[in-house]
Amino acid sequence: MTPRRRKMFGLLIVAFVALWVWWSYGPRTPATWTSADLSVLRSLSLDSLPALPADPSNAVADDPRAAKFGHRLFFDTRLSANGAVSCATCHQPERQFSDGLPKGRGIGLSGRNTPSIVSTAYSPWLYWDGRRDSQWAQALAPLEDPVEHGGNRMQYVRFIANDPDYRSEYESIFSPIPDFSDAARFPDAAAPIDDSQINAAWQSMSASDRRLVNSVYANMGKAIAAYERLILPGHSHFDDYVGAVLRGDDELSRTILMDEEILGLQLFIDEARCIECHNGPLFTNNEFHNTGILSFPGDLPDRGRIDGVRKVLADPFNCLGDFSDDRNRNCPELSYVRTGIELVGATRTPSLRVLADTAPYARKGQQATLADVLDLYNRGPLAMIGHNEAEELNLSRRELNQLEAFLNTLDAPLATAEEWLKAPK
Amino acid sequence: MREIALLFVALLLPFAPGEVAGQDGEDPKVWDTGKGYFRVSYESRLHPLAINRIHAWVFHVETANGDTVNDATISVTGGMPNHNHGLPTSPRMTQSLGEGNYLLEGMRFHMAGLWEITVIIEAGGQQDTVVISLTL
Numbered sequence: 001m002t003p004r005r006r007k008m009f010g011l012l013i014v015a016f017v018a019l020w021v022w023w024s025y026g027p028r029t030p031a032t033w034t035s036a037d038l039s040v041l042r043s044l045s046l047d048s049l050p051a052l053p054a055d056p057s058n059a060v061a062d063d064p065r066a067a068k069f070g071h072r073l074f075f076d077t078r079l080s081a082n083g084a085v086s087c088a089t090c091h092q093p094e095r096q097f098s099d100g101l102p103k104g105r106g107i108g109l110s111g112r113n114t115p116s117i118v119s120t121a122y123s124p125w126l127y128w129d130g131r132r133d134s135q136w137a138q139a140l141a142p143l144e145d146p147v148e149h150g151g152n153r154m155q156y157v158r159f160i161a162n163d164p165d166y167r168s169e170y171e172s173i174f175s176p177i178p179d180f181s182d183a184a185r186f187p188d189a190a191a192p193i194d195d196s197q198i199n200a201a202w203q204s205m206s207a208s209d210r211r212l213v214n215s216v217y218a219n220m221g222k223a224i225a226a227y228e229r230l231i232l233p234g235h236s237h238f239d240d241y242v243g244a245v246l247r248g249d250d251e252l253s254r255t256i257l258m259d260e261e262i263l264g265l266q267l268f269i270d271e272a273r274c275i276e277c278h279n280g281p282l283f284t285n286n287e288f289h290n291t292g293i294l295s296f297p298g299d300l301p302d303r304g305r306i307d308g309v310r311k312v313l314a315d316p317f318n319c320l321g322d323f324s325d326d327r328n329r330n331c332p333e334l335s336y337v338r339t340g341i342e343l344v345g346a347t348r349t350p351s352l353r354v355l356a357d358t359a360p361y362a363r364k365g366q367q368a369t370l371a372d373v374l375d376l377y378n379r380g381p382l383a384m385i386g387h388n389e390a391e392e393l394n395l396s397r398r399e400l401n402q403l404e405a406f407l408n409t410l411d412a413p414l415a416t417a418e419e420w421l422k423a424p425k
Numbered sequence: 426m427r428e429i430a431l432l433f434v435a436l437l438l439p440f441a442p443g444e445v446a447g448q449d450g451e452d453p454k455v456w457d458t459g460k461g462y463f464r465v466s467y468e469s470r471l472h473p474l475a476i477n478r479i480h481a482w483v484f485h486v487e488t489a490n491g492d493t494v495n496d497a498t499i500s501v502t503g504g505m506p507n508h509n510h511g512l513p514t515s516p517r518m519t520q521s522l523g524e525g526n527y528l529l530e531g532m533r534f535h536m537a538g539l540w541e542i543t544v545i546i547e548a549g550g551q552q553d554t555v556v557i558s559l560t561l
């Protein structure tokens with residue numbers, strides 16, 4: 001190479017590097033929104049969230065006395081095998097009702113990550129695999145889960161019956177508590193759970209006595225649900241931004257979100273296809289999808305919804321069961337539920353409105369940060385079981401940062417009165 | 426006369442968005458089944474059609490000659506052809522409402538985009554299929 005050529009070559013390289021730096025880090029201005037985009041933005045805004053859907057299966061769902069009673073139950077550690085675990089042990093109000101751990105920790109280690117309970121009143125399915133179909137039916141499960149509260153329903157209904165405070169509160173909302181004092185009819189510990197002794201005690205009871213216990217137990221769940229219905233997401237910067245954009249106030253909208261955040265929003269609703277599943281004002285379709293997430297180290301791949309659907313159909317406290325308050329048993333979601341191969345390894349799409357305080361992410365907390373979540377979507381790996389619906393994205397590092405910046409704009413304090421966000425007095 | 430016609434149109438206008446919302450502008454409102462045995466149409470009981478809400482459709486079946494069919498058995502499948510997945514529910518025909526109308530319960534769509542609903546109609550010993558596409 002002649003010196004001149006070498007110089008030319010060097011300049012060329014410098015030019016390329018400069019171009020690349022500009023391309024990767026130079027300022028970008030977001031394109032203007034089309035009218036189709038605007039209706040998508042509106043659909044995502046919290047202003048589009050409909051009023052709380054009624055729960056006809058729970059007659060006290062909107063009864064303030066029940067919410068107050070449920071609030072007490074939610075924080076009461078006496079509802080556990082060791083007197084140390086309440087719902088709030090894992091669903092901590094100061095962390096948007098999650099716990100900051102990969103998997104929940106009560107009496108033992110839960111099988112999955114503790115999701116937030118925020119806005120669960122809007123979901124037809126509860127749990128990552130949707131194995132319960134109402135907030136009240138869900139609330140009954142952790143109480144008897146050996147690794148969560150670890151108790152049994154006989155213990156709980158007797159506790160309510162014997163505590164004068166709780167008893168009068170219960171009876172003012174529901175009906176007189178049956179007399180559980182006859183030890184021959186009502187053993188110390190009884191429930192249809194895996195523990196063989198406790199299960200045998202339950203089986204030895206008459207069907208009508210079991211029903212008495214189940215009714216009080218179901219009502220405890222209904223009170224907890226009345227409380228949980230109040231836990232709702234608040235307005236975020238994103239919602240303010242959409243409001244300003246829809247009013248045509250460009251100047252104001254520019255002061256609410258930064259360009260990188262807006263670019264992330266554009267990716268979210270367009271090229272990155274996040275909106276296919278994270279849609280609507282809660283950023284979830286509440287449906288079940290397989291996103292190719294790796295299993296938790298040491299766990300078998302999680303079968304997800306394919307098992308959840310079987311469990312919810314078998315749950316005696318489901319919408320079609322004896323303890324629903326809806327005389328018409330109008331349960332469209334359960335009646336027309338689907339099953340099939342698409343559900344293998346699928347979990348419910350989580351809402352993205354409470355990400356800031358709910359790390360680690362995914363059903364088993366496999367992903368420590370939002371960057372980890374986005375990296376998985378970017379690679380779109382083959383699923384360990386079932387089929388990954390989220391195809392690889394091949395976005396640049398910069399675009400991933402924009403997506404993450406956008407997700408952070410959804411963070412907001414809850415729209416719930418302060419008194420509900422701490423233990424009751 | 427013209428005023429009356431205009432008034433009539435004006436009265437109907439508020440309903441128009443509900444009627445067409447969710448449907449592709451170019452989609453017909455009446456479909457011929459594949460072999461031409463039946464003509465079908467549907468009306469969503471959810472106006473406007475929207476994602477993430479379970480609802481019912483009223484499905485209408487006539488013969489090619491326009492006679493209503495009241496003894497049909499109808500089954501439904503569907504999905505998003507571009508996403509390669511099915512419906513999020515298993516809708517079923519639950520009632521024959523008379524006058525060729527059938528209640529199809531359990532419809533729900535969980536994503537925006539192009540959907541194809543495959544309807545199999547069996548009546549009078551004949552079976553035929555129609556694919557209805559709609560964009561949400």
Ligand SMILES: [Cu+2]
Nearest residue numbers: 276505508536
């Ligand atoms: Cu799809």
